Amino acid sequence: MIDCHCHLADSRCFKDADRILSEGRAVGIRKWVLGGTDPVEWDRQAELAGRYPGQMFQNYGLHPWWVEKLSRPEIDSALAMLKSKLGSAQGLGETGLDFYEKRDPEKFDDQFYAFDAQVRLAVAREKPIVLHVVKAFDESLGVIKSHVWSGGGLQVPIMLHRYSGNEQQAKPWIEMGVMLSFTEAFIDPERGKKSRRTLLETPVEQILLETDGPDLPFTDLPRIYAEAAKVKGMELKAFQAQIVANIERFYRVDTRAKNG
Numbered sequence: 001m002i003d004c005h006c007h008l009a010d011s012r013c014f015k016d017a018d019r020i021l022s023e024g025r026a027v028g029i030r031k032w033v034l035g036g037t038d039p040v041e042w043d044r045q046a047e048l049a050g051r052y053p054g055q056m057f058q059n060y061g062l063h064p065w066w067v068e069k070l071s072r073p074e075i076d077s078a079l080a081m082l083k084s085k086l087g088s089a090q091g092l093g094e095t096g097l098d099f100y101e102k103r104d105p106e107k108f109d110d111q112f113y114a115f116d117a118q119v120r121l122a123v124a125r126e127k128p129i130v131l132h133v134v135k136a137f138d139e140s141l142g143v144i145k146s147h148v149w150s151g152g153g154l155q156v157p158i159m160l161h162r163y164s165g166n167e168q169q170a171k172p173w174i175e176m177g178v179m180l181s182f183t184e185a186f187i188d189p190e191r192g193k194k195s196r197r198t199l200l201e202t203p204v205e206q207i208l209l210e211t212d213g214p215d216l217p218f219t220d221l222p223r224i225y226a227e228a229a230k231v232k233g234m235e236l237k238a239f240q241a242q243i244v245a246n247i248e249r250f251y252r253v254d255t256r257a258k259n260g
């Protein structure tokens with residue numbers, strides 16, 4: 001299995017990464033897609049990738065929550081740093097817009113500024129994009145349509161991580177070929193209805209699964225895979241293979257040779 005979005009390089013769990021990886025391996029997790037947040041965290045990603053060759057997918061980006069804490073000149077210097085370091089990552093992210101009520105509306109312009117710049121950079125450098133979008137689906141869609149959508153398709157692959165909208169909001173993204181990454185929300189019989197309907201509507205070629213760890217325990221991943229396979233009416237092994245194939249398509253790599 002692959003955890004399609006998690007934060008092993010987050011300061012909350014980086015020092016425990018060896019233990020988390022061995023617990024993960026014990027339950028069948030072979031690869032980890034890291035969600036980037038800030039320049040210091042990218043360096044920790046690089047360290048993990050060096051320690052665990054072939055097991056990490058690195059993504060460097062400026063997370064909207066991190067951007068919110070910066071002044072405009074600080075954002076510009078962080079963007080310059082991203083430009084210089086992006087070559088060593090496989091993808092750009094997480095980037096996006098978060099207009100949740102707890103966020104600071106005074107900073108929405110800055111979020112937008114950093115997001116727009118990162119999306120343009122990803123296209124210029126041909127890097128797939130990991131999106132973080134909360135309560136800003138229309139605004140984010142506008143940015144993607146103007147910079148990544150070419151009319152016939154996406155210029156670089158996109159994943160919407162920890163998808164939190166409903167199935168109507170998912171529609172335009174699915175039609176563009178964006179991959180939706182789900183975490184355990186769909187499992188809850190009552191609160192998970194909206195998420196389960198979206199999972200059901202999403203073509204299996206566009207589904208990814210994640211813990212967003214350490215938000216959720218990394219070892220919850222097998223349960224998320226098993227429950228999602230049930231929702232899709234698929235046999236678990238075939239379903240797992242499909243998610244691996246989806247990540248390979250996202251990063252345009254073939255990892256089968258290494259997997260055996």
Ligand SMILES: [Zn+2]
Nearest residue numbers: 005035094212
């Ligand atoms: Zn994340």
